[in-house]
Amino acid sequence: MEIPIFTVDAFTNVPFKGNPAAICLMENELQDDLYQSIAAEMNLSETAFITRRNSKDFSSGAKFGLRWFTPTTEVALCGHATLASAAVLFYIKKNINPVVVFETMSGDLYVRQHEESLIMDFPLNKPKPQDQHEFKDLLKAAVGDLPIQDVxxxxxxWNLMIRLADACDRSELTSLRPEPEALLKNESTGKLKGVIVTMKGAPTAQPGYDFYSRYFAPWYGVPEDPVCGSAHTVLAGYWSEKLNKKKMLAYQCSSRGGELELELRDDGRLNISGRAQIILQGTLKI
Structure with a gap:
């Protein structure tokens, strides 16, 4: 069997930045263990599999099935691999529709083109305040002795969000190096799959980021996800209330780095916009 496969850098306008995802165009469904084996072989934070829905090809169809796998497990929602999947359909397959719809474990996700960006229609997931003392060992493993404003x-x-105090500098966020084993060891509740660390941005400086973040998910086999769209469904809900803004510009401060435009909609959902660069095209033979 030969499967068209692409590597796409999401949430960036230059190659080798943002978050890379592997995108597979499937003519037929596979067994779940084979999907997982392919994702482990690709060894990126996500490998996505697109299947056709009642259409003869990937160029004319408007609705597709979409599944996401980390190297170790399937996930229910992934932003960067959704953006990357839409990039393959629009930029490589020249899909003729103004909007493509992905049927996923998180419901139907709509993606459309706007100038040089792709805009994704995503759920908004507002987090709930927690008592820091309940997570003191995990917080220590994640951010050391840095002062914390909110948890x-x-x-x-399944994400814990840690907001660093405003007195912290961006360099302190970028220099964090939490050990995956320490995070796993200090989370015994079974209700965590990722840790988001965030801080207030510098909206008055160019290009004016409203907030910064990093995302660690060793529970999914991903020590750090370079730019995580699904984490921003949580961050957008939090920072919108704190900043009293519905439109925000965010930057994820991983070593690769990535930029996301966020807009809370009146219907309670979230638009996540970003760019994507297709850097590799090939054939997977299995």
Whole structure:
């Protein structure tokens, strides 16, 4: 069997930045263990599999199935691999539709083109405040002795969000090096799959980021996800209230780095916009 496969850098306008995802165009469904084996072989934070839905090809169809796998497990929601999947359909397959719809474990996700960006229609997942003392060992493993302003939890995405105090400098966020084993060891509740560390941005400086973040998910086999769209469904809900803004520009401060435009909509959902660069095209033979 030969499967068209692409590597796409998401949330960036230059190659080798943002978050890389492997995208597979599937003519037929596979067994779950084979999907997982392919994702482990690709060894990126996500490998996505696109299947056709009642259409003869990937150029004319408007609705597709979409599944996401980390190297170790399937996930219910992934932003960067959704953006990357839409990039393959629009930029490589020249899909003729103004909007493509992905049927996923998180419901239907709509993606459309706007100038040089792709805009994704995503759920908004507002986190709930938590008592820091309940997570003191995990917080220590994640951010050491840095001062913490807020701790929140999102049960929908299984993410703990840690907001650093405003006195912290961006360099302190970028220099964090939490050990994956320490994070795993200090989370015994079974209700966490990722840790988001965030801080207030510098909106008055160019290009004016409203907030910064990093995302660690060793529970999914991903020590750090370079730019995580699903984490921003949590961050957007939190920072929108704190900043009293519905439109925000965010930057994820991983070593690769990535930029996301966020807009809270009146219907309670979230638009996540970003760019994508297709850097590799090939054939997977299995």
């Amino acid at each position: 929140c939890y999102c049960p929908t995405t």
